[in-house]
Amino acid sequence: MEACVRSSAEAAFDADGGQADRSAHGADLAADGFRRVMAEHAAGVVVVTAATPDGPAGVTATSFTSVSLDPPLVSFYIGDRSSTWPRLREAPAFAVNILGEDQQEVAARFAARGIDRFAPPTRWQRGADGQPLLLGAAGHLLCRKHDVLAVGDHWLVVGRVVRTRVSPAAGRPLVYHRGRYGGFSA
Numbered sequence: 001m002e003a004c005v006r007s008s009a010e011a012a013f014d015a016d017g018g019q020a021d022r023s024a025h026g027a028d029l030a031a032d033g034f035r036r037v038m039a040e041h042a043a044g045v046v047v048v049t050a051a052t053p054d055g056p057a058g059v060t061a062t063s064f065t066s067v068s069l070d071p072p073l074v075s076f077y078i079g080d081r082s083s084t085w086p087r088l089r090e091a092p093a094f095a096v097n098i099l100g101e102d103q104q105e106v107a108a109r110f111a112a113r114g115i116d117r118f119a120p121p122t123r124w125q126r127g128a129d130g131q132p133l134l135l136g137a138a139g140h141l142l143c144r145k146h147d148v149l150a151v152g153d154h155w156l157v158v159g160r161v162v163r164t165r166v167s168p169a170a171g172r173p174l175v176y177h178r179g180r181y182g183g184f185s186a
Contacts (some may be wrong), residue, residue, distance in 0.1 A: 050091035056132040057087040060111040072161040077137035101183035
């Protein structure tokens with residue numbers, strides 16, 4: 001019989017009223033519990049866009065983060081089953097469009113499947129380097145692909161930032177929390 005040894009941190013975790021979530025395999029975490037707890041983490045919302053031979057491609061991401069200041073690097077994750085990934089994977093460069101609170105419909109559109117995400121009502125234009133840029137975004141980062149790494153059921157994409165722009169009209173950011181888009185005020 002396998003002995004169950006609990007650390008004081010695990011005992012305290014269970015004692016605070018939180019629901020411990022373990023699968024039938026003992027210490028292996030159940031996927032639904034992992035999703036539930038990650039839904040408590042509020043995250044900024046971006047749309048990653050790229051010029052591809054088949055036209056513009058784009059996808060909503062909440063896994064965007066800065067990685068390094070010197071050199072300037074950013075990253076995002078994309079699911080290995082994403083219909084957009086094959087097109088983004090081939091693109092040598094991409095743009096990160098940082099969404100504002102008033103762009104919930106844009107975020108939902110670029111998260112939807114089976115539609116032309118760049119068709120009206122999406123407002124966009126090509127930047128000087130040809131990358132598709134969403135109009136009304138709070139900011140843009142133009143990136144050259146620096147590295148790509150398979151991590152679990154996702155791909156980690158790291159980009160070297162070559163140009164930035166902050167909108168003079170940038171307001172409050174768009175955030176994603178508990179499966180919904182919303183605003184944030186400090």
